[in-house]
Amino acid sequence: MKQNTTSYKVKQYLMFAGPGTVLFLAVVIVPFLYGLYLTFTSWDGTSLSKPFVGLQNFADAFKDTTYWQAMGRTVIYSIFAVILINIVAFALAYLVTSGVKGQNFFRAGFFVPNLIGGIVLGYVWQFVFNRAFVAIGNAISNGTTASLLSTPNGAMFCLIIVSVWQYAGYMMLIYVAGFMSVSKDVQEAAMIDGCTPSQAMKNVTIPLMRSSFVQCIFLSITRCFVVYDVNLSLTKGEPFGSSVMAAMHVYNQAFTYKNYGLGQAEAVILFLVCAIVGVTQVMVGKRGEVEA
16 A cells, blocks of 8 residues: 555656756756766867866866956845835835835836846847947037046946836835735734834834845845846946856856866856855855844
């Protein structure tokens, strides 16, 4: 009887979850393991031979100053982008759950940018920064206004703005779910006890939404650390390579410079950094959630 039950469960798993498992293994696990193998070779990405070099690629990665400069820019970009994404998303979620007229329409409208592909989004905003804003600046100042994308700091600013515009709507939905999960009775009890709306928000609503903050911060961190499509289409790493993020440097190392083993080693390091930051943030957030 037990054997029949086990056989039935195996058949059910293979029927419903089997195709998904095969796809996950083929698309995620196998390429990841193959990539780890390539970190120990000096493969150029095209030749049949893959000479084994041991840990030399990791040693070269730690000596690659250009890579660590790109990693530093990625960290700075991620800090500002994550903070702004979550501030804007929280404000939008508060707006569309406050009973404002047409709030369902606003929810859909704020979410739409997340549906646009990063490549398309980058080219659209490149036109905005290079043409629209420059034309407005020229009309106001009666002079020649330079594009924000023409300076290193301006290019980083543009990347942050576009990322906030793209991801805030998605994070807004998670905050909306958080707002809706907070019981109205608890909020009304706080108001009866003498809390002002801002005090009730700070001391009651936000602590009860801690899980939403944990999820949104984790998602925004992981997305910002591996940004590539917007970086490629908006700035292409310019001017003078000052806006090259870590993911773009890894791609260039592997596919442009044909140092596939080194590029794969740097990709693994980027993955580990992203995983450590993300897991640490989740652990700290979950601990605070339990305390709250």
